[in-house]
Amino acid sequence: MLEYEGVQYKGFRNLYNEDGEAIGFQVGIRLITYRGAWLSQFRFAYVEVDGEKYRADRCTFVVSGVEYTYEETFTLGRVKWPLDEAMIIRVKKPGGLSQGNHTVSALYGEVASYIPGDAGEIDETRTSHGHSEAIGFTREMIIV
Amino acid sequence: MQAQQKPGIHRGVSTYCWYPLYNVNMDLEDSFMIMQDMGAHGLEILADGIIKGYPYPSKEWLNKWFALCDHYEIVPVEYGHWVESKLFRGRESTVEESLEQLIHDIKLASYMGFTCMRTKLGVIDGKLTPTLIWRDVIRKALPYAEKYNVVMQPEIHSPTRLTDQMIMDYVEFIEKEDTQFFGFNVDFGTFQNKPTPGRELPPGFKMNPSLPEDIIPLLPYIHCCHAKYYNMSEDFDETTIPYVEIINIMKEHGWNGYLLSEYEGPNKESYNHCMTQVRRHHVMLKRLLGE
Known part of the structure; x- marks a missing residue:
């Protein structure tokens, strides 16, 4: 089962290399809508933690266990991000996130051919997440 | 066709009603139980969000479906799917790419027992005008729809009016x-x-709604409706x-088919609210249909 919110609490933790050094963190997101997204229709702006934005060049995206760069998703019109699955975003950040409280948000969406408008990147001047309710795209979360 | 076996107007539910809650605190069996409670046997699924592993469900999942x-005495009525025209950046899908999606969905819908499809075409403007290749795509898909015995149906949705x-x-x-x-x-x-309480007037309302x-x-072309x-x-x-x-007109003209509940009001994040609204809706439909 998923959590209602767009940003998922489960899965939120630091990532380490073989030497035990924190190299970044990961956080899950889900689509608060009624269908999954073909990866070619996935749109991502950033993950934001405590005011710092991590954009696609610092992130990779894990769907059904397979990791993709943002550019790799552009041509994947027959690979689905299933509606019942959280996408894990892995973020490069040397040292990871500090232990304790963080404000975490994410801005992302999917292109829908049946809704008017172009299929470009997310308009960051708008706060709306497409046709999803803007609930739970910012959460207070703790790194242990 | 199973969905058209008995003449008259029948009740059903679209899984759209549950969408923010589905996979969070309810699953397919839960939604079937709710339908059984209400005696609403007709089902619309949004295939992509409901079929585990869509568009290639496992045999195990399909066996569970059947x-x-x-x-739960569920009648698969309508299979909701999309023909994606904006699948790739910078260009519209070709006729062949559109057909590939559509034919696969026709076959899967038929196998799962559906008799209708809500075939959502890509649009090119704010009036929801479909992509210019729609005739070519649908014409080439017709032999498959006929062979697999499912009816493709665009959804006529506000702000589109029935006289457009x-x-x-x-x-x-x-x-x-x-x-x-x-x-x-x-x-x-x-x-x-009339406006939805707490909401701005919808575009279709401003332009004068359908009567x-x-x-x-x-009516002769309508196989099911989003109620x-x-x-x-x-x-x-x-x-x-x-x-x-609306219901009186449909009854007077002897329309046969399913009315599929589709909740698009506020507070969709509230389980209690959504369940109250859908049960109220079916109390109203039962009364109007004389059940």
């Missing part, structure tokens, strides 16, 4: 092709003539859509 439909040119184009196409495998799903939101009688010439509801009152009245007039 067992659940059987156990787009509808005339669809009717002309159906008559020219002389086909029973392309029709409409009329979404009752096109009739909305209940506008549906009469289209849209935005606000069910405590005394079981939908306060924004003229249901009494």
Whole structure:
């Protein structure tokens, strides 16, 4: 089962290399809508933690266990991000996130051919997440 | 066709009603239990969000599907799917790419027991005009729809009105092709003539909504409808859509098919609210249909 919110609490933790050094963190997101997204229709702006934005060049995206760069998703019109699955975003950040409280948000969406408008990147001047309710795209979360 | 076995108007539910809650605190079996409680046997699924592993479900999942439909007396009516025109950056999908999606969905819908499809085409403007290649795509898909015995139906959705040119184009196409495998799903939101409490007026309302009688010439092409509801009152009245007039017209003209509940009102994040609204909706429908 998923959590209602767009940003998922489960899965939120630091990532380490073989030497035990924190190299970044990961956080899950889900689509608060009624269908999954073909990866070619996935749109991502950033993950934001405590005011710092991590954009696609610092992130990779894990769907059904397979990791993709943002550019790799552009041509994947027959690979689905299933509606019942959280996408894990892995973020490069040397040292990871500090232990304790963080404000975490994410801005992302999917292109829908049946809704008017172009299929470009997310308009960051708008706060709306497409046709999803803007609930739970910012959460207070703790790194242990 | 199973969905058309008994004449008359039947009740059903679209899984759209549950969408923010599905996979969070309910699953397929839960939604079937709710339908059984209400005696609403007709089902619309949004295939992509409901079929585990879509578009290639496992045999195990399909076996579970058939067992659940059987156990809960569910009639698969409409398979909601999309023909994606904006699949790739910078260009529109070709006829071949569109057909590949569509034919796969026709076969899967048929296998799962559905008799209709809500075929959502890509649009090119704010009036929801479909992509310019729609005739070519649908014409080439018709032999598959016929072979697999499912009817493709665009959804006529606000702000589109039943008197718009787009509808005339669809009717002309159906008559020219002389086909029973392309029709409409009329979404009752096109009739909305009162505002939803707490919301701005919808675009269709501002442009003058469809009138209940506008549906009469289209009835032969309609196999099921989205019985849209935005606000069910405590005394079981939908306060924004003229249901009494619409249902009476459909009954008088002997329309056969399913009315599929589709909740598009506020507070969709509240399980209690959504369950209250859908049960109120079916109290109203039962009364209007004389069940």
